[in-house]
Amino acid sequence: MRYIKILSVVVLLAAAKSSFGQSQTVTVSSPDKQLSLTVSALDKKLTYNIKAGNTPIISTSPLGLIADSADLGDNVKITGAAKTGKVNESYPILGNHPIAKNQANEAEIPVSAAGKAMSVIVRVYNDGVAIRYTIPAGIKYINGEKTAWTLPANIDKIAWADYHQSYEGLNYVTTLDKVTEGKAIMGPITFQTGDYYVSVSEADVEDFSDMSFMRSGNVLSAYFPFAKKGWVVKPPSSTIYLNGTYKGKKVTPWRTTMVAKSLDGLVNSDLITNLCPPPPKGSDFSWVKPGRSMWQWWSIGAPKLDDQKKWFDAAAKLKWEYYLIDDGWRNWKQEGKDQWQLLKEAIDYGKTVGVKSIVWVDSKEFRKAPERKAYLDKVKAIGASGIKIDFIPDATADIMQWYAETQQECADLKLLLNFHGSVKPTGLNRTFPNDITREAIRGNEYHMTRYRRVMPPQHDVTVPFTRLLAGPADFTSVILDPKQLATTKFSWAHEFAQAIVYLSPVIHFTDQYQFYLDSPMFDLFQEVPTTWDETRVLPCTSMGDVVAFARRKGTTWWVGVMNGGEEREVKIPLDFLTKPTKANLVYDGETNTSVDRKEQTVSSKDVLTIKLRPSGGFVAKM
Template structure:
């Protein structure tokens, strides 16, 4: 994952010009000149705004950290000339496409506030902007943050998520006024306004507490729900690259505003990963391999030792790369053998049928560095290829640093990572590509009969524009058991489409293996990729209503469509094809647990007309 086109950095002076009778301003443009970000002072308060041409994207909004009881956004002035640098690089990525392009203009703007000196660092991309703060030297405590986003006047709809410790709240699409005022919601938050799609999030969170948001009127502001009294600033850990430093200074995470002219630009943006460090020099992540995983917990509960060969055999028949041994293996016992010996036996069996193993663990086993390293070495020694870490504490500054240290330890041991019961990602899979996926989403664990859990259809067609904009999500996709689909009547094509639309380089399939082996879509399950060379969001897509993606791997296109709660008809032009091809088309069947599968020849001139049941879907391979 080595970046090339070396980071170009050159210095020159930007004139700090008078923009208001009472203030100063620095304006930075995107490389294509379309977006501009202005930082200025008005009434001695730090403010910024974002425009796309003449269209206001973010109206003048507050800036500032509160450090040692001092608001660095108040009694402030831009204190000197800004320093500009240019970023121009590309790198491989396991995602919506195979290569990410990182091109931006960056400015380091010196500021003085209440006797404290620091900088506001801004980056402006063609598809968004980002802002972070340097921490004044000798600061002791972060009390809070005042960064805000003042929304434009005519927001047509906004996608957002309920507060939840591990991001497992429901997601909604509503008018702005329907977001509970004064209550914490989770980012990313995405809205439509003025012909643009705008998404608010954070990037490169290394040792700050996780950022959530609070609405007051038409303004969204930074909130730290897991650190209400702030936290003490700790010395940087020099042994790992993710230590909260940037160009030798302690910094906050980036506060990001993605600005897209279409849903296609929105979903394909690499803004969040672009803002994160490249892997450390000399790193080799060629061993990181995506794939599909079978697992047992969702469908039948804790894994039983005597059943494991059947699960590995089923994964092999499906041609899936991985099997996850989930919670329950730690209680295995047989005469003369403890759980570790038995786990090694099943992992060894998996190797004989060509299936690699992932192992579930509880984070409490290794919250501290020495125990963590010893435990991970034990997992590696028995032959596992990856680890799923669950039940992670609140995302405080210390726990965010624990994530970084864990990614480093797993990289050292060549272990793939899946964080569950976790915080959202902030792009650091660029630094550690072994951080394959994480939960931090209300996935199919919230649609299962044994816990009397039922998911509303709108959630499924909202998360591609909220949580998934932060990074891959382990939704644990594709329920086929008719009993489990009885409540909401999700259809089989809708369920299959989850594995196409929801990016997860290792995709864990939720259901009992027999449902996949007996499925009329069995051959498609055998062939489905989990990472892509190209992604197109199709024109019929509407946040909270219906979502349709076309994704290409090599010369094969896959289409996944998920419908919300209302019956509808959509049209899909096949203009992304470049030649006549044979297609497998899977429509909703007569019932929610059946399909209408057709094999036919299609060309780029064809337009598919698809009638979707409520909670229905469509899948195609071309």
């Protein structure tokens, strides 16, 4: 994907309207004037609120840092006129659609807080709001943050996740009172209030500790579980592009609030990537290619040396682009050859059948820069196309900078990158598109017999509106082995729908290759895309109950439907079609490990009525 700056205009005016000058309240509206953010220093407390028209989205909530043990949200005064500007640009992405539009009004509000000069920087989009702080000069230590989200009184339901070091906790949809209180919970957190869907998270985390949330009543507060006592502020690196600065100033990440009138609006929002820097000047990412990947670890464990050609051959038969050689290759042995030579031979064979290789590594192999560079050079030299980095330490400020360094070095070597056992993404796949997917999700590794793990059905129909709003997720989709589906009884159609609903520009299909080769859906596995030209969340979708996506690639539409734990009937209007077309329809079969396939001609006037078994699903190609 070549980075092309289609249009970029950032206009900073020397001063805003004179009314900003001495006022202790600043209001910034979205380009369409439907959403507004008000920042206030009334009563010497730094606060904000968000409204959609006259509807409260976030009620008055605290802002501010705690730095060098001082409360920089208290004893606050807005000290001058806000510098305002507009963001108006477009850029290519690999995701729900091919082009992201970045249009917002921005203001930098100068404040004095506890005797320190700093700024609150805000952006207001048509679909959300973002807030960040400049870090005052001379600050040596970040103790924490006061930023919070005071939720409106009428929360219909809220989607959230258990605390987990690598975001592999269960996800739930509950009422607000059922959300864990007084302990860390993981974002993004999404709630429905009246006519709006709202999701809160963060963007552009470069050298700040990862943020989770802590609930107290109807308030969600920023919390840093991996740095409970804070961290040292380090000067910006001169060699790392993502060095924690914005317009030359040391800053915090953006604190984000996505706002939409539908789940479709949330899923199609580019707010998180919009808030991140473009790639370094002169970058060319045309070599970054999405695709499908074979993967053996889930089904058989460590890869066996004498078995590798079969996996490459199977990927070739499925017309898949990649094969991931996972943990265990380091133990390969053959007289006169070390594991690196044997790995190269496997990669070389893959090339003969048109399949590229991704190689697994434990992050402990290169936590420090010299070792990392040497290891990545070695991976590149043996012909791998990408690397999967696993077992990454807690997401402290130092480790977040390690992520940024690794993204940059992999980009320099033209290596695709998949962080596993990792922190959630924060939009920096815009900056380095080679960071093509990452785990940070409770995926199918939590539904497997050898570890006695069973996934509840609600989780599958919740993550599209929690973790996946942060960015692509390596869920390792599509289990077909009947033995593995004997507990929750997810259906084959449900499993295939994961590959359509869960965005991952490289999808690592989870099961043993023979199940795909022998599948009644084999032809569809050969064709299913991993990135899209258009995405629609269909009207029957309900967080935590059922999820239905229609996605278009070129002139072909794919529909994926996943059901939760209760039998239901859904209707799928085909109004997205432009002309009558032949449709391949895959319904749940008589058992969860069978399908009922049909072909019929459909048009935009048709409405499909689908009966879904518990944990069932539906797939269509048309």
